Amino acid sequence: MTAGQHRGAVTVTGLGMITPAGVGREATWAGVRQGRSMAATDPELKDCPVDFSCRIPAMDPGQGRIGGGKAWRMGRFTQLAVLAAREAVADAGLDPTTWDGARVAVVIGSGLAGAAHLETQTLRHHQGGPDLVSPSLVPMLISNMAAGEVSADLGAHGPSLATETACASGATALAVARDLLLSGACDIAVAGGAEAAVTPVVTTGFARMGALSGRVDQPGLASRPFAADRDGFVIAEGAAVLVLERTADAAARGRRGYAHLAGAGLTSDAHHPTAPSPGGEHAEAALRTALAQAGLAPADVDHVNAHGTSTPLNDHTEAELIARVLPHGPSVTAAKGVLGHTLGAAGAVEAALTALTIRDSRVAPIANLAADGCCYPIDAVTGAVREQRVTAAVSHSFGFGGHNVVLVLTAP
Template identity: 50%
Template structure:
């Protein structure tokens, strides 16, 4: 856990970009999420698998967005580049006049370029070594989204690929906050990306009993905190947020969406895949983030929970929320709409949380009907969006291996 009580410049979010099952731009994704419209559907890529549905970024057109450059990128890089491009255009409609040597790019991922590795393994098996694409490594390795975003947008600051499993997108935000506070960058593009929808990944998660098997009704499969939840829905996409110091945003007349008030992180040191049943590691990260933000639990109006729709994970998180925040803080999980975007999830949820703060709108937890018997009576927003001021909010992420990452956002 890190708690940093010292003077530092305020950091704000000035640009948003997303490619997701809910939409391949921010306006569409936000509208879908606020409407509580789930996105899971049968997926031809998973035909014949025990779980043959996903939440796909089906509206994404790689060649339309990227032209011939798309052929040199795995989908996880394609998503990141398009999301980053939207975020930069949003933050700096007139170009921003940023010093490119002072702009950093931090993009997290959980599984890297899985589609490329699988395709080329098939070529090796079927046609031998000379059939393997020479671009296999630069398409698939985990740093490529950050590197390619920097290349395409001409940024020369730090470009880092980060991986803390399903906490990766939130980890990128935390490290971006550090770079700005330390004065090493003036602007940071921080986010996450993943393109995991393959038979291998679906089968692997299913073997862990992590996925919903609601094949007869995929739309209702992702149901965080619900009595009938039975696992998460595999999803894909990317989200990127532009961070900069508040004084710099003011100087160029850019109104921010939200302030990045604090960040906390921890490790459960408990199990490869199962969270600590007492939630002690997640608790450290939450308390560290609140201390860093210099706010208390009573200041928090909204929690965008990690809540993936798994029986064990949702219950542990709900009990922690109840212990720390009581029943007066609104709770939502946007994974009811998007499914679980793995390494992109935390960034997407931070993006939605920033919009909740900016617009005073809390999206509902899609498919939530009745709390599980193991879920305490916390205030889960459901049915429809709730319109209320959100002065301070928490967005939390939990990853395999016991990674916990929490960001506190507030009104700028």
């Protein structure tokens, strides 16, 4: 029995992305395949201990794109979610004006949600008092508002949920959406993650805890997953939304889709606020659970989209996990070398990229990793795109708080 035939399979029928590599699904995918980091000095981070980031290229997601006089009430992370959701739904060939909105669910994850707005409004309050605080502060701040605004924009009246599991938030959203479909709570799920928290205070907070790369003189070389000389991640913004349907329903309307979301495993390290559990046993449990749901054995996996943050602890634990559980050597990529770390959006971005890898039979290289630069016994893809037919892939996401999420995607 293949994963696509396995009872409970769900199909990815639409993708939408806005990332530092490009505005839109295909622009992002083209940028990631080039394998060149998007990191650059960021004027908004002037005087911060780390003054570079990965920003979305020249795009105002506000009034000109959102329309309808609604952008003013949305935080940037919400705006990104709405635009990515629109692209995903259109890509799936669905029309929100004709669907049964009561059968459409929305699940959007975010780690820091409206932290950027809180930061600016706190400064205004400090400088000028309460009269300068925006009345839109709360709706721009709270993490559920991306799901709420996407639901309103699409006329989706089914379950509307927000997941907040730090850097695993986007992947958690997809796992929850899959469960909603399989439980019969909805027929269509619009799910993913969005983050826009590249601010002086947030960036400084990550820098103070030692999580960011300190390569201020060479930002383009800073994010280097699995390299021996890696020293931290590059903060980034972005969003990705996927449309999920039960495989039988997608087939009934003539949609083969990009990939099946065949399994999901979620566990907790219950170990430390920011450090992964040594040995990665609970991350391994998430991987094995996801494979079991998909009806696959570890040897069936031919590709890994790694969490690959470029931090010493994460990459070490994750590489050991891959080598231990998947010793046959599936290809390994890590998009954060190009995109930086989009935090709560990362799991959804990487799931979308995995689906595109399956569609195109092309594995993107890891930026800033030389062919002989990986210090672990894994088959890291470097230098250029690798042509490879991928039939079963896993996408790893790990978040502060010990959240482990592994998704299994298979060829349709």
